[in-house]
Amino acid sequence: MMLEARNLACMKGERLLFRNLNLHIQAGGLLRVLGPNGAGKTSLLRILCSLAVPEAGQVLWNGQDIHARAGREIFAPAVLYLGHAPMINGLLTPLENLQLLCAADAQPADADICAAALRAMGLEAALALPCRVLSAGQRRRVALARLHASRAACGQNALARPLWVLDEPFTALDVASVEQLAQTITAHCAAGGMAIFVSHQEAPFGLPAQTLTLGGTA
Amino acid sequence: MFAALLRRDLLLAWRSRADVLVSLTFFIIVACLFPFGVGSDKELLIRIGPGVLWVAALLSVLLSLNRLFAQDYADGTLEQWLLSDTPAPLWVAAKILAHWISTGLPLVLISPLLAVLYELPAEWLPTLAVSLLLGTPILALLGAVGAALTLGVRAGGVLIALLVLPLFVPVLIFGAGAVQAVADGTGATPWLLLLGAGDLAALSLAPLACAAALRLAVESG
Amino acid sequence: MNEHRSPAPQDTPQLTGWRRFASPALCYRLAGHFIRPCTKLAIVLTLAGLYLGFFVAPTDAVQGEVYRIIFIHVPTAWMSMFIYLIMAFWAVVGLVMKTRVSFMLMRALAPTGAIFCFLALWTGALWGRPTWGSYWVWDARLTSQLLLMFLYLGFIALTHSIEDLRRADFAGAILALVGALNVPVIYFSVKWWSTLHQGASVSLSKAPSMATTMLVAMLLVALAAWAYTIAVSMVRLRHIILMRERRSTWVRALLDAQEQKETA
Amino acid sequence: MQWESWSAFWHMGGRAWYVWGSYAVCFALIALEVAQLMRARRTLWQKLRRLAMLENTDTLPPPPDASGAA
Numbered sequence: 020m021m022l023e024a025r026n027l028a029c030m031k032g033e034r035l036l037f038r039n040l041n042l043h044i045q046a047g048g049l050l051r052v053l054g055p056n057g058a059g060k061t062s063l064l065r066i067l068c069s070l071a072v073p074e075a076g077q078v079l080w081n082g083q084d085i086h087a088r089a090g091r092e093i094f095a096p097a098v099l100y101l102g103h104a105p106m107i108n109g110l111l112t113p114l115e116n117l118q119l120l121c122a123a124d125a126q127p128a129d130a131d132i133c134a135a136a137l138r139a140m141g142l143e144a145a146l147a148l149p150c151r152v153l154s155a156g157q158r159r160r161v162a163l164a165r166l167h168a169s170r171a172a173c174g175q176n177a178l179a180r181p182l183w184v185l186d187e188p189f190t191a192l193d194v195a196s197v198e199q200l201a202q203t204i205t206a207h208c209a210a211g212g213m214a215i216f217v218s219h220q221e222a223p224f225g226l227p228a229q230t231l232t233l234g235g236t237a
Numbered sequence: 238m239f240a241a242l243l244r245r246d247l248l249l250a251w252r253s254r255a256d257v258l259v260s261l262t263f264f265i266i267v268a269c270l271f272p273f274g275v276g277s278d279k280e281l282l283i284r285i286g287p288g289v290l291w292v293a294a295l296l297s298v299l300l301s302l303n304r305l306f307a308q309d310y311a312d313g314t315l316e317q318w319l320l321s322d323t324p325a326p327l328w329v330a331a332k333i334l335a336h337w338i339s340t341g342l343p344l345v346l347i348s349p350l351l352a353v354l355y356e357l358p359a360e361w362l363p364t365l366a367v368s369l370l371l372g373t374p375i376l377a378l379l380g381a382v383g384a385a386l387t388l389g390v391r392a393g394g395v396l397i398a399l400l401v402l403p404l405f406v407p408v409l410i411f412g413a414g415a416v417q418a419v420a421d422g423t424g425a426t427p428w429l430l431l432l433g434a435g436d437l438a439a440l441s442l443a444p445l446a447c448a449a450a451l452r453l454a455v456e457s458g
Numbered sequence: 459m460n461e462h463r464s465p466a467p468q469d470t471p472q473l474t475g476w477r478r479f480a481s482p483a484l485c486y487r488l489a490g491h492f493i494r495p496c497t498k499l500a501i502v503l504t505l506a507g508l509y510l511g512f513f514v515a516p517t518d519a520v521q522g523e524v525y526r527i528i529f530i531h532v533p534t535a536w537m538s539m540f541i542y543l544i545m546a547f548w549a550v551v552g553l554v555m556k557t558r559v560s561f562m563l564m565r566a567l568a569p570t571g572a573i574f575c576f577l578a579l580w581t582g583a584l585w586g587r588p589t590w591g592s593y594w595v596w597d598a599r600l601t602s603q604l605l606l607m608f609l610y611l612g613f614i615a616l617t618h619s620i621e622d623l624r625r626a627d628f629a630g631a632i633l634a635l636v637g638a639l640n641v642p643v644i645y646f647s648v649k650w651w652s653t654l655h656q657g658a659s660v661s662l663s664k665a666p667s668m669a670t671t672m673l674v675a676m677l678l679v680a681l682a683a684w685a686y687t688i689a690v691s692m693v694r695l696r697h698i699i700l701m702r703e704r705r706s707t708w709v710r711a712l713l714d715a716q717e718q719k720e721t722a
Numbered sequence: 723m724q725w726e727s728w729s730a731f732w733h734m735g736g737r738a739w740y741v742w743g744s745y746a747v748c749f750a751l752i753a754l755e756v757a758q759l760m761r762a763r764r765t766l767w768q769k770l771r772r773l774a775m776l777e778n779t780d781t782l783p784p785p786p787d788a789s790g791a792a
Contacts, residue, residue: 110252399615400612456625527744
């Protein structure tokens, strides 16, 4: 399993964010994208998970272009994208929200796996409340619980979604949660998965993270 | 994924019953407005009844269209479904079906009640209800394509009306024509068969176009 | 190498075979060749057609002189229909081949199609007034012409209100395709609708019996309309290409060449 | 020649307003479209030149040669 990007270019409106960007990441790899605000980090992540189309260049998953029809069919279920968006509907309870997010996986996690994942994220009390009464941090943890649920749903060896693309996963999390999330990501990479993430906070990962710097004078 | 999304959307529709009731009352209000405009002469009301009820149903479906994807687009769940292993047209069909059940079906159920308002003869009511039952899914399917095309676009609300109303005209003609055919005694079956054909055609094409349009909306960020 | 400072994404890779027509630069030149000949052709054909129509064609027994509006009404009605179908064709080509030039051509055609559609309605109304006593007749063809007008307006409104060019192109293509699939449905439903409500007594479809000169005149004007459409859409296509490819090197070269020509 | 005199031609058998009305609007609209295209052509060159100037002087960060991770 390998994700490769060849001379990617990305335009935002009239501005060129980056050009001739190449990267590749293998199983077990962890890649951190650095760069000042507005350097195109989020755009790069969205391009890497086929949710945005690059101005030029290609993104290959196991050698297949993720925007070609065949490539997309095998790539879509393999990537787990966690963007800035809350991905939570206020009228539904955390359990209902998580179950729906997991329904997109090849082996969807059933109710008790989701409940266990939510408890692991410390949302025991909020299981039955509509999400609109939860705080931003709690709602973020409901979305993050999906990482646990998708890992737990398919047992330790198999990987439902090998590629994790995480945009600022540590925002609105307290120290303990940051620690816990770092371990989850480390375990995911150790099990043969891979993760690409953007974050301004340092996190205690169990393995060295390759870095890619975008734009600006950094 | 289909069942999960269908269940979720129906649950959402149930939890936000107010929106569903709003589009239903809109249907009732529009239907009640016409007599004030054209007078309450019995003959006239019977003549224009089916057409007015159909136009009111069409407008209330149009009104509820932007509710279809806007919420999921805003909170990012739409992106997650695009990354699922279920092909997009399938879960889009689930969303449209759930939307139709929460907005189209109530129109069908309440139409006989409104028909009384127009003093329509009793034997017209089943045809009116069946024509709405067959017609509103086409409106929902075509409307969903319009909603997906105008997702996140600035003048989206008005634009969607301009895009889909020409496409709604044949459905309106067949629907109102069915009831008219009963009135003329020529029998409504050919018109209802046309509506059925419209259902099948829309069911096979609209989810595809809608999924493509949604992918575009997400990809343009 | 000291690259040109302005961020010009490298030109589209050299395409081989007939796909090279998809490269905007070649398409720009190709379109250029069509403009002058088509404009001349359009002018000549229009003059010939109108001369035939007005000075050679006899007075119609039934309608007298007013039938001469047919020489402009029928060609514009045909063109508004054909242009929409051509737009749908280029929409399919663009969606399948992912060539952006086909979308540009589709968008270049839309305004001309809308103008022809409006002209067909306008001339139909003016023809209807003396012949059937009212400007607007709920005749099957005029009504579907009206709905086609809304399809055009919808297309133009959609493509102009979406900022992101890529999305505007693809969304316009989807709408043109869905619209084109609905055109026959609209036409037949309106046809049955008009027979359902007031019988087929009044209908434009039964045009007056066509003397040969009338027919020839009308065909000449129709061909003129074709030539005009090609010329105008090519010009608009070139504008769209220039605007979209303004950063690529070949447009820069064109710009400098234009400057020297002006200063020289 | 179909018409006895030019005035009969313009009179168009009493239907002058309708025939000439429709032809006038047709040619007016076509002339409008052609004029609009010609005006667009002139402003296009100036707009392109201005945009080109704008970009040359624009201080964009140098294109990052982000060779990316090994």
